[in-house]
Amino acid sequence: MNGTGPxxxxxxxxxxxxxxxxxxxxxAEAAILIDCGLMFPEHYMLGxxxxxPDFSYLTELGDRLRGIxxxxxxEDHIGALPYVLRQVEVPIYAPPMAAGLVREKLREHKLLDSxxxxxxxxxxxxxLGPFRIDPIHMTHSIVDAVxxxxxxxxxxxxxTGDFKLDQTPIDGRASDLARLAEYGSQGVLxxxxxxxxxxxxxxxxxxRSVRGGLDAVFREARGKVFFSTFSSHIHRVRQVxxxxxxxxxxxxIVGRSFESSLKIATExxxxxxxxxxxxxxxxVSDLPAGGVTLLTSGSQGEALSAxxxxxxxxxxxxxxxxxxxxxxxxxxxxxxxVIMGMVNHMVRRGAVVYHQECAPVHVSGHASQxxxxxxxxxxxxxxxVPIHGEYRHLVRHCALACEVGLGPENTFVVEDGHVxxxxxxxxxxxxxxxxxxxxxxxxxIGDVADIVLxxxxxxxxxxxxxxxxxxxxxxxxxxxxxxxxxxxxxxxxDVQLYLEEARGLILExxxxxxxxSRTDSLEVQEEVRKTLKRYFSKTLERRPVILPFIMEM
Numbered sequence: 145m146n147g148t149g150p151x152x153x154x155x156x157x158x159x160x161x162x163x164x165x166x167x168x169x170x171x172a173e174a175a176i177l178i179d180c181g182l183m184f185p186e187h188y189m190l191g192x193x194x195x196x197p198d199f200s201y202l203t204e205l206g207d208r209l210r211g212i213x214x215x216x217x218x219e220d221h222i223g224a225l226p227y228v229l230r231q232v233e234v235p236i237y238a239p240p241m242a243a244g245l246v247r248e249k250l251r252e253h254k255l256l257d258s259x260x261x262x263x264x265x266x267x268x269x270x271x272l273g274p275f276r277i278d279p280i281h282m283t284h285s286i287v288d289a290v291x292x293x294x295x296x297x298x299x300x301x302x303x304t305g306d307f308k309l310d311q312t313p314i315d316g317r318a319s320d321l322a323r324l325a326e327y328g329s330q331g332v333l334x335x336x337x338x339x340x341x342x343x344x345x346x347x348x349x350x351x352r353s354v355r356g357g358l359d360a361v362f363r364e365a366r367g368k369v370f371f372s373t374f375s376s377h378i379h380r381v382r383q384v385x386x387x388x389x390x391x392x393x394x395x396x397i398v399g400r401s402f403e404s405s406l407k408i409a410t411e412x413x414x415x416x417x418x419x420x421x422x423x424x425x426x427x428v429s430d431l432p433a434g435g436v437t438l439l440t441s442g443s444q445g446e447a448l449s450a451x452x453x454x455x456x457x458x459x460x461x462x463x464x465x466x467x468x469x470x471x472x473x474x475x476x477x478x479x480x481x482v483i484m485g486m487v488n489h490m491v492r493r494g495a496v497v498y499h500q501e502c503a504p505v506h507v508s509g510h511a512s513q514x515x516x517x518x519x520x521x522x523x524x525x526x527x528x529v530p531i532h533g534e535y536r537h538l539v540r541h542c543a544l545a546c547e548v549g550l551g552p553e554n555t556f557v558v559e560d561g562h563v564x565x566x567x568x569x570x571x572x573x574x575x576x577x578x579x580x581x582x583x584x585x586x587x588x589i590g591d592v593a594d595i596v597l598x599x600x601x602x603x604x605x606x607x608x609x610x611x612x613x614x615x616x617x618x619x620x621x622x623x624x625x626x627x628x629x630x631x632x633x634x635x636x637x638d639v640q641l642y643l644e645e646a647r648g649l650i651l652e653x654x655x656x657x658x659x660x661s662r663t664d665s666l667e668v669q670e671e672v673r674k675t676l677k678r679y680f681s682k683t684l685e686r687r688p689v690i691l692p693f694i695m696e697m
Contacts, residue, residue, distance in 0.1 A: 279293075401441050
């Protein structure tokens with residue numbers, strides 16, 4: 145170590161949870177932010193649209209923050225950018241695919257014209273204050289993923305980003321192990337390494353291993369093939385494009401996120417341009433069922449996604465007996481029930497559904513234990529900090545580091561807000577900064593400090609409405625109710641008029657919902673909640689807590 149330091153490493157998200165990845169690296173009077181991600185709300189976060197890191201510490205840094213450097217374009221690494229840019233004005237540096245996705249995100253939030261976005265490629269080094277940044281190509285479940293070697297006067301901090309060491313990737317561009325080894329021979333001061341798959345033994349299978357499972361589905365399919373994965377998983381999509389062409393199928397894209405991602409990937413050369421292969425979804429009904437592949441959003445069963453609506457016969461594209469559905473992504477923990485509910489609807493339509501539990505149609509994009517060990521052996525770090533994982537992942541990754549020869553005194557389990565300080569005397573946890581989760585609720589950012597307090601305040605200000613409805617489980621018909629009970633909404637004499645009108649509105653709304661959807665109590669609850677929320681907001685300018693209770697009869 146040549147400098148006097150100290151280097152300070154301060155995670156603001158992603159250490160102790162999956163998602164929310166965001167880490168500050170400081171040296172002298174300068175700092176950079178590596179990634180700026182969000183996480184989607186967990187089931188108990190009622191009324192919350194998304195969760196972002198607490199950026200209080202970044203505002204404290206002021207002009208010392210020199211820029212935001214992105215490792216890849218997944219939402220848990222770029223999704224919070226529109227929110228942080230409202231608080232700090234710094235340039236964003238991103239690899240090509242991530243830059244394309246960031247550009248669309250900033251345009252959507254009307255921030256593109258006021259933001260500075262710089263594109264970099266692996267091997268193109270640049271400086272931000274005392275930091276010399278060298279991006280290193282890595283394989284992951286999105287193209288253009290990089291690790292970052294951040295060179296400082298004290299030594300090199302190597303941040304892996306999300307990665308796996310796929311030696312036979314679809315595009316032939318394997319992770320740059322030679323460059324990692326070069327840094328290892330020169331000396332890496334600190335390794336920050338992805339922990340997502342640390343509990344998985346062995347190696348993560350190559351992306352090419354999915355080809356056989358996908359091919360088998362296409363070979364046997366007689367009707368339409370619905371394919372759903374994360375829209376940014378371009379290598380997975382590329383295999384489906386090639387299989388569709390090989391089996392004489394036209395491709396239609398259903399879902400805005402898919403359209404955007406594929407447009408960016410095609411412009412960057414990651415997807416081939418094949419004239420006549422893609423068709424408009426409106427033309428699907430005019431083609432033979434066995435000659436169509438549909439790329440659809442909604443692999444996680446999102447309520448308003450194209451695939452969920454198709455599964456409930458609530459979309460212009462129809463799912464029919466003999467069609468095949470491929471859900472080519474991992475079930476995010478907590479989403480299992482919702483996804484299986486969607487699968488049940490697909491099976492009712494007569495479709496055959498392939499997913500991770502029953503067919504080889506998905507492999508992870510994260511390194512398993514043997515790859516994580518190889519990363520440590522190649523880079524030979526003096527200090528080690530596991531990142532990107534829940535607490536048990538971080539602890540297991542530290543244990544893995546000790547297995548390959550790192551001393552326990554040189555491995556650190558760091559959580560959000562902790563300050564890891566490194567100077568010539570050693571490394572240590574040296575205090576804590578403000579960190580945590582900020583809830584985004586509609587246009588409100590950070591005004592929900594705590595879910596319980598939010599609900600209590602909500603009840604005290606606007607009251608609640610209980611809606612009780614009896615639904616025939618087989619037909620979806622309303623057999624009793626809706627009975628509406630309110631407290632704290634308005635004086636008793638006035639409220640009955642509103643409740644009577646609201647009853648009629650609920651019945652009218654449910655009549656417009658597809659019969660299949662009415663047999664799903666969760667769907668009925670959501671329709672009732674949305675209807676009453678809009679009605680009372682318009683008529684009383686209030687937002688009571690809506691409590692739909694659906695009796696299946």
